[in-house]
Amino acid sequence: MHPLPLLSMIVFLPLLGAVSILLSGAKRSANARWVALWVSLVTFVLSLVLWGRYDPTLGGFQLENTMQWISYLGLTYHVGVDGISLPFILLTTLLVPLCILASWKGIKKRTADYMMAFLILETFVLGSFVALDILLFYIFFEGVLIPMFFIIGIWGGPHRIYAAFKFFLYTLLGSGLMLLAILYIYFEVGSSIPLALESVFDPKVQTWLWLAFFASFAIKIPMWPFHTWLPDVHVEAPTGGSMILAGILLKMGGYGFLRFSLPLCPDASADFAPFVFILSIIAIIYASFVALAQTDIKKLVAYSSVAHMGFVTLGIFTMDAAGISGAITQMVSHGMISAALFLCVGVMYERTHTRKIAEFGALVYRMPRYAVIFMLFILASLGLPGTSGFVGEFLVLLGTYQVNIYAATMASLAMILGAAYALWLYQRIIFGPPTACTFTDLNGRELISFSPLLVGVLLLGLYPAPLFKVTEGAVMKLVGFSSLLGKS
Amino acid sequence: MFELYPPDFLRILPELILSGMALFILTMGAVKKAEFCGHITTLSFLLAGGALFLSHKMGKAGIGFEGQILEDDFSYVGKILILIASYGAFSLSVFPLIREKLLSFEYAALTLLATTGMLLMMGANDFINLFVGLEMQGLSLYVLAALNRHETKTAEAALKYFILGALGTVFYLYGAGFLYGFSGSTNFGVLAAAIHMDASSLPLGLYVGTLLIVSALCFKIAAVPFHMWTPDVYEGCPTPVVTFIATAPKVVGVLVLLRLLFYPFMAVYAQWVPLLLALSLVSMVVGTFAALVQTNLKRFLAYSTIGQMGYVLLGIASGPQEGIQAVLMYISLYLVMVLGVFGCVLCLQSKKVGGIQTLEDLSGLSKFHPRLAFLLALFMFSLAGIPPFAGFFSKFYLLKAAISAELYFFATLGILISVVAAAYYLRIIKIMYFDKRDELTSDFYGVLSSQAVIVMGLCGGISLFFCLFSDPFFKLIHHAAVVCAG
Numbered sequence: 017m018h019p020l021p022l023l024s025m026i027v028f029l030p031l032l033g034a035v036s037i038l039l040s041g042a043k044r045s046a047n048a049r050w051v052a053l054w055v056s057l058v059t060f061v062l063s064l065v066l067w068g069r070y071d072p073t074l075g076g077f078q079l080e081n082t083m084q085w086i087s088y089l090g091l092t093y094h095v096g097v098d099g100i101s102l103p104f105i106l107l108t109t110l111l112v113p114l115c116i117l118a119s120w121k122g123i124k125k126r127t128a129d130y131m132m133a134f135l136i137l138e139t140f141v142l143g144s145f146v147a148l149d150i151l152l153f154y155i156f157f158e159g160v161l162i163p164m165f166f167i168i169g170i171w172g173g174p175h176r177i178y179a180a181f182k183f184f185l186y187t188l189l190g191s192g193l194m195l196l197a198i199l200y201i202y203f204e205v206g207s208s209i210p211l212a213l214e215s216v217f218d219p220k221v222q223t224w225l226w227l228a229f230f231a232s233f234a235i236k237i238p239m240w241p242f243h244t245w246l247p248d249v250h251v252e253a254p255t256g257g258s259m260i261l262a263g264i265l266l267k268m269g270g271y272g273f274l275r276f277s278l279p280l281c282p283d284a285s286a287d288f289a290p291f292v293f294i295l296s297i298i299a300i301i302y303a304s305f306v307a308l309a310q311t312d313i314k315k316l317v318a319y320s321s322v323a324h325m326g327f328v329t330l331g332i333f334t335m336d337a338a339g340i341s342g343a344i345t346q347m348v349s350h351g352m353i354s355a356a357l358f359l360c361v362g363v364m365y366e367r368t369h370t371r372k373i374a375e376f377g378a379l380v381y382r383m384p385r386y387a388v389i390f391m392l393f394i395l396a397s398l399g400l401p402g403t404s405g406f407v408g409e410f411l412v413l414l415g416t417y418q419v420n421i422y423a424a425t426m427a428s429l430a431m432i433l434g435a436a437y438a439l440w441l442y443q444r445i446i447f448g449p450p451t452a453c454t455f456t457d458l459n460g461r462e463l464i465s466f467s468p469l470l471v472g473v474l475l476l477g478l479y480p481a482p483l484f485k486v487t488e489g490a491v492m493k494l495v496g497f498s499s500l501l502g503k504s
Numbered sequence: 505m506f507e508l509y510p511p512d513f514l515r516i517l518p519e520l521i522l523s524g525m526a527l528f529i530l531t532m533g534a535v536k537k538a539e540f541c542g543h544i545t546t547l548s549f550l551l552a553g554g555a556l557f558l559s560h561k562m563g564k565a566g567i568g569f570e571g572q573i574l575e576d577d578f579s580y581v582g583k584i585l586i587l588i589a590s591y592g593a594f595s596l597s598v599f600p601l602i603r604e605k606l607l608s609f610e611y612a613a614l615t616l617l618a619t620t621g622m623l624l625m626m627g628a629n630d631f632i633n634l635f636v637g638l639e640m641q642g643l644s645l646y647v648l649a650a651l652n653r654h655e656t657k658t659a660e661a662a663l664k665y666f667i668l669g670a671l672g673t674v675f676y677l678y679g680a681g682f683l684y685g686f687s688g689s690t691n692f693g694v695l696a697a698a699i700h701m702d703a704s705s706l707p708l709g710l711y712v713g714t715l716l717i718v719s720a721l722c723f724k725i726a727a728v729p730f731h732m733w734t735p736d737v738y739e740g741c742p743t744p745v746v747t748f749i750a751t752a753p754k755v756v757g758v759l760v761l762l763r764l765l766f767y768p769f770m771a772v773y774a775q776w777v778p779l780l781l782a783l784s785l786v787s788m789v790v791g792t793f794a795a796l797v798q799t800n801l802k803r804f805l806a807y808s809t810i811g812q813m814g815y816v817l818l819g820i821a822s823g824p825q826e827g828i829q830a831v832l833m834y835i836s837l838y839l840v841m842v843l844g845v846f847g848c849v850l851c852l853q854s855k856k857v858g859g860i861q862t863l864e865d866l867s868g869l870s871k872f873h874p875r876l877a878f879l880l881a882l883f884m885f886s887l888a889g890i891p892p893f894a895g896f897f898s899k900f901y902l903l904k905a906a907i908s909a910e911l912y913f914f915a916t917l918g919i920l921i922s923v924v925a926a927a928y929y930l931r932i933i934k935i936m937y938f939d940k941r942d943e944l945t946s947d948f949y950g951v952l953s954s955q956a957v958i959v960m961g962l963c964g965g966i967s968l969f970f971c972l973f974s975d976p977f978f979k980l981i982h983h984a985a986v987v988c989a990g
Binding site: 088 | 885890891892896897900901903904907908912915916919920922923926927930933934937938939971974975978979982
């Protein structure tokens with residue numbers, strides 16, 4: 017029997033959902049919400065099935081689907097998963113239903129269009145994580161911009177147009193340069209990623225390729241000094257948009273580094289590693305200081321994302337098993353934590369229509385449930401042991417320590433700053449002097465949207481083994497030797 | 505003496521049909537209504553298309569009329585594109601012209617004559633024959649441009665078009681004269697052989713001739729620095745006419761350029777490549793940056809065309825085979841998108857004056873006419889080269905050709921410029937989708953003719969689904985490119 021193309025189903029189911037919303041009449045927004053929610057939930061369930069069918073002992077790409085596409089371009093539709101892409105697929109399919117739940121009441125105009133944009137976005141994001149054809153990857157990677165442009169531009173805040181343009185053009189510039197690298201690889205070895213991964217490029221060519229890929233992924237993830245688009249976009253984007261942006265779109269940069277920069281340009285990556293270390297350390301320290309000075313909660317969380325992504329780039333370019341596993345864990349963990357934090361901000365924004373820290377205070381009396389949940393995520397964000405944030409940052413530091421002791425020291429010290437801005441934010445909002453407005457505590461829908469993230473953060477913090485089991489083989493392959501933390 | 509063979513006439517059957525029909529319309533125009541002439545025109549396009557297909561199927565490729573015309577796969581593809589462009593532009597224009605009381609039998613006849621001229625250019629194998637075609641389409645278009653001659657702006661634009669077009673013609677004739685003087689023939693084949701014979705010691709006159717002829721064609725495709733007429737003509741002339749000027753003549757200009765450069769001028773390849781690269785560079789830069797600051801919709805489209813022509817020239821400079829293939833694909837998809845864009849523009853009319861003028865007139869479109877806004881947004885994304893739309897594939901293919909010709913600098917620049925270009929294409933989307941407007945300043949005419957709806961639907965469908973069904977198209981283009989590369 018021909019096996020079902022599970023992976024393609026996961027990728028294109030959301031698109032199918034979007035088309036069905038389009039055909040069922042855009043006027044009925046309630047209908048659109050439910051369709052979007054169910055479609056994304058089914059996608060999530062399918063991705064769990066995918067996880068079950070994925071065999072970590074085999075290594076390499078699995079569950080591949082291949083189809084001839086445009087023969088004159090040498091383009092094939094080729095998708096598959098390995099240990100690096102699987103965690104991101106799960107993260108994406110987990111977050112999208114939550115984003116849809118988060119937008120349930122907040123999005124009042126053009127709800128059907130919004131849901132369609134989200135489902136199309138999900139297809140593009142998933143596609144870029146599973147694409148094994150270099151042009152296919154680029155199509156998905158760049159396609160993400162279109163729905164996101166509309167999400168920010170139509171449903172965003174007062175300066176949404178500026179933010180939408182900044183996001184689109186900044187990212188397009190980066191991916192344009194990547195397109196050059198892709199064209200070169202395409203011209204030299206063809207469009208298959210597995211084939212490209214096996215080829216060895218001349219060191220001089222590697223340098224150029226690395227820089228071209230770096231332009232795209234450093235903007236996407238984003239690294240200092242290419243991060244300036246992120247705070248603007250986060251502040252203007254609607255809650256769901258911010259969640260998906262911080263939760264998943266940033267990870268596409270990290271994924272790109274792991275998928276392309278490291279294996280395609282190993283020599284160049286080694287050469288540029290100190291440079292990346294410096295940028296990462298600056299990002300961690302600088303973004304933490306900037307976060308301390310913010311008056312807008314969303315901007316603060318946005319800058320904390322820049323700092324956390326600093327750890328990711330640090331971990332990736334240690335080119336060490338622990339560092340890379342740490343970076344992946346950090347990305348998955350940050351995906352959940354930042355989504356949850358933006359959800360926390362969104363919950364308050366829906367009630368008060370403000371995000372100014374100064375306008376909140378003494379929420380612990382009025383919203384005890386909210387206070388507890390917010391605290392857990394704040395603690396996870398600063399890397400408290402027992403939460404996923406700790407596992408990621410610890411492994412990154414462990415990896416960095418083996419490579420560059422100074423970088424590790426600086427990064428560890430910077431973690432104190434992370435604790436400072438996070439705790440100070442919590443103190444001001446939850447315990448500060450009471451303000452006049454009255455709030456209702458979290459309702460059932462909000463609790464439901466928080467709970468999977470909470471479970472995920474704690475599970476990954478207390479028992480990260482399932483994640484490592486998935487990533488281990490791929491990470492080994494990436495670093496090219498076979499001992500992760502003493503295990504075989 | 506000439507001996508006439510019937511097969512020769514079969515080769516130019518589409519041209520014969522179109523010119524015959526034009527004459528028929530000119531006679532019938534005196535007694536019949538303009539709408540009738542419109543139907544006749546549609547019919548003649550269909551007949552010409554059928555004739556083209558038949559004569560190609562019957563294997564009538566080859567040289568005819570003692571070396572005057574050349575029919576091969578390349579000219580076949582070119583003629584298909586010209587007929588599609590002319591028919592598309594005409595079918596989109598009929599209703600708007602009726603509304604503005606501009607539809608007359610002359611319009612139909614001149615469209616057919618211009619198309620005949622373009623087909624002749626496509627099949628030319630001789631500079632004299634090419635000149636006849638060039639003038640036939642040029643003169644018809646100048647008259648069309650002055651269709652609304654009582655409008656001062658239109659009259660001015662038409663005059664500019666005519667004078668600069670005439671200047672282009674002068675360039676052409678002077679260049680052809682040089683070539684004749686130094687090779688002793690106006691025939692492409694003879695010329696190619698003559699240049700090829702002693703490519704080492706070519707007289708300077710041949711280079712001058714090549715330069716002049718390339719410049720003349722650059723007038724037609726509006727490459728910088730020969731672009732000056734474009735914004736004024738786009739702005740001043742009636743939009744239905746601009747739709748025609750923006751599509752078919754551009755396509756034929758590019759294709760004839762391909763034919764000349766890769767056939768008679770192939771031996772001086774090394775000389776014209778830097779020239780084209782320079783033209784490409786300035787066209788991309790000037791077109792793109794000028795488009796950024798436009799507020800008038802049609803001027804904006806004019807500059808965006810200039811920018812796009814820069815990419816086409818880069819493709820041509822990327823050398824035979826790959827480059828030709830990329831350019832053919834680029835120009836055909838460009839044709840589709842431009843037809844679509846103008847179709848959208850023709851659906852709208854400003855409340856103050858006929859036809860929408862400024863970009864701001866588009867605001868609120870997504871609220872009041874979501875389908876039209878969606879279509880226009882689709883074309884804008886496609887023109888900006890964002891995947892997964894058709895425009896991305898044509899741009900990708902073109903850049904790939906440039907990379908394979910090792911034009912790394914120009915490919916990089918092309919990509920960087922395309923980011924700037926994305927900014928202004930996105931501006932249209934921003935105006936339609938993000939700007940809040942409670943009432944439309946522009947008016948919707950409702951559906952155009954059913955033919956126009958089909959044309960626009962096809963354009964939209966191709967832009968959206970090109971990635972799914974592109975293989976037959978690639979096959980056709982591939983054959984044409986192989987033939988053109990010789």
